[in-house]
Amino acid sequence: MNQYNFPTIILSGQGALAEFVHRLTVKNYQRVFVVTDAILKACGVLGKLTSLLDAHQVAFSVFAETHPNPIEEDVTKGTAAFKATRCDSIIALGGGSPMDAAKAIKIMAANEPPLAQYDDAIGGDRLIKEPMPPLYAIPTTAGTGSEVGRSAVIISSTTGKKAIYFHPDLLPDMAVLEPELTVGLPPHITAATGVDAFVHCLEAYFAPGFHPIADGIALQGLELVLDWLPRAVEDGRNLDARERMLIAATMGAAAFQKGLGMIHSLAHPLSSRCNMHHGLANALLMPAAISFIENANLDTDQRNRVKRVQALFSDRGYPSGGLAEMCRQFIENLGIAPGLLNHSVLGKDLESLAQEALEDPCHQANMIPVELADLLSVYKAAL
Ligand SMILES: [Zn+2]
Numbered sequence: 001m002n003q004y005n006f007p008t009i010i011l012s013g014q015g016a017l018a019e020f021v022h023r024l025t026v027k028n029y030q031r032v033f034v035v036t037d038a039i040l041k042a043c044g045v046l047g048k049l050t051s052l053l054d055a056h057q058v059a060f061s062v063f064a065e066t067h068p069n070p071i072e073e074d075v076t077k078g079t080a081a082f083k084a085t086r087c088d089s090i091i092a093l094g095g096g097s098p099m100d101a102a103k104a105i106k107i108m109a110a111n112e113p114p115l116a117q118y119d120d121a122i123g124g125d126r127l128i129k130e131p132m133p134p135l136y137a138i139p140t141t142a143g144t145g146s147e148v149g150r151s152a153v154i155i156s157s158t159t160g161k162k163a164i165y166f167h168p169d170l171l172p173d174m175a176v177l178e179p180e181l182t183v184g185l186p187p188h189i190t191a192a193t194g195v196d197a198f199v200h201c202l203e204a205y206f207a208p209g210f211h212p213i214a215d216g217i218a219l220q221g222l223e224l225v226l227d228w229l230p231r232a233v234e235d236g237r238n239l240d241a242r243e244r245m246l247i248a249a250t251m252g253a254a255a256f257q258k259g260l261g262m263i264h265s266l267a268h269p270l271s272s273r274c275n276m277h278h279g280l281a282n283a284l285l286m287p288a289a290i291s292f293i294e295n296a297n298l299d300t301d302q303r304n305r306v307k308r309v310q311a312l313f314s315d316r317g318y319p320s321g322g323l324a325e326m327c328r329q330f331i332e333n334l335g336i337a338p339g340l341l342n343h344s345v346l347g348k349d350l351e352s353l354a355q356e357a358l359e360d361p362c363h364q365a366n367m368i369p370v371e372l373a374d375l376l377s378v379y380k381a382a383l
Contacts, residue, residue: 004213007148007254009174013243017178020136021052031059033087033133035078035102036094037066045140045181049093061085066094066101072157074101075115079108082133090135092172095193096144099137103152103170106132116156120166128167137172140181142232142245143193143279145200145253147175162272175250179242187233191334192279194229194245198222198330199263199282200252206293206305206367207259214258221251222309226316226330233334259365262357263289266378269356274345283331284340288381291324296368305367340383350379 011020024032032053040046041064053060063081066074082090082105090109092102108115110130118124137147151166185193201221204214225248232241266289267281294306306323313326331338341347354376357363363370 002210004211005168005257007175007250008171010148010177010247010250011174012177012247012250014179014239016176017049017138017181018052020138020174020176021049021056021058023174024053024058024136025056027089029058029089031061031085031087032089032091033082033085033105034060034062034091034093035066035105036062036064036092036098037068038064040064040094040098040140043184045184046093048181049091049138060091061087066098068097069155069162070097070101070104070153071155072115075104075108075154078102078105082109087133089133091138092135092147093138093140095139095141096146099139099144099146099149100152100154102135102137104154104165106135106170107152107165107167109133115154115165116158116163118165119156120151120164124165125167128169132169134173135170136174136176138176138178138181139246139249141185141189141193142182142242142249143196145197145249145251145256147172147177148250148253177243177246177250179239179246182242182246183237183239185236187236187335189277190236190245191229191233191336192277192283193249194225194232194279195283195286195331195334195336196279197245197249197252198225198229199286200256200260201225201248202286202309203261203263203362203365204252204255204258205309206261206302207365208367209258209365211258214255217251218255218258219308219312221248221255222312224248224251226312230333260362261289261366262292262363262370262375262378265357265360265363265366266375268360268362269353270340270345273349273353273356276343276345280336280343283334283336284338284343285378285382287324287328287331287338288378290327291322291381292374292378293367294322294324298368302367340379345383347383350376350383354379
């Protein structure tokens, strides 16, 4: 028996934001709590939402203090502000970070402190009992797919480490994919976040397990990224490309409930230790990791999956060759300089990074099992 989970209501395309605010008006919330960050406030993206809320006379309060990697203090402050302003619903506006903070504020708005007791690693999800305020998610990047995710990552104030908070009810009540909100992203961020969406689809499709629904979503997501990411990078104002990339990112996250793989395990330490952008880390590691998989002793189904993705590249004019080489060309065409050394990673750090990658759970769903030496060899090949 299997349980398959599907994402939430998704409003997608030009006008999605206006339609969402229109729908809010009939909910009769007392006051909506908007969780975002200082950059989105400064660059005017927040203003696009708040002017619509004003126009529709929806009362709101703004909390724009979330850090790029949200910390427990963001949640404490945000929850206090949520309660002080008597809000009864939440809008998360931003990339993965404001979404994570908003999800944790949602928990703490209804449940007793401290936050740490709800840590998924200690089975804390079972203690999240009270009905929580509704949450609406508006992504401003096309990559993480957090808008259809059910977990939040917050840095603990006691341990300094990332803690994961998971609960089915953290899935936003609605995801609003408005392409207009992503037009200001610079090409290198568009490329990096887009590759993250690609790797979500790729690793989900390669993950073992019978999940034809995730497989189908993943394959279609890969096609969308291959077709539209280069155009979004080339012309940030191409709203069709922005729209396709937003839905591809959402699809990537819907697909990776099946699992991720070694690329994500290798990428995570590069972000936590070297402060590298998550999507960029995936991009730099993907060709070497795929080469490792391609050269392994794969069974027929695994080999067919590799061929199927290769065919998506071939259909788009990539010269025939290994999948790793196709991925390398794709990354290069997006303007991403290959090589970890070019991005301030030092060769002497690879062994400890590999140890950390081994401790990361994502590779447990890799197409083939990996050991410490395998992870190290991929880091070296990507150097
Ligand atoms: Zn990712």
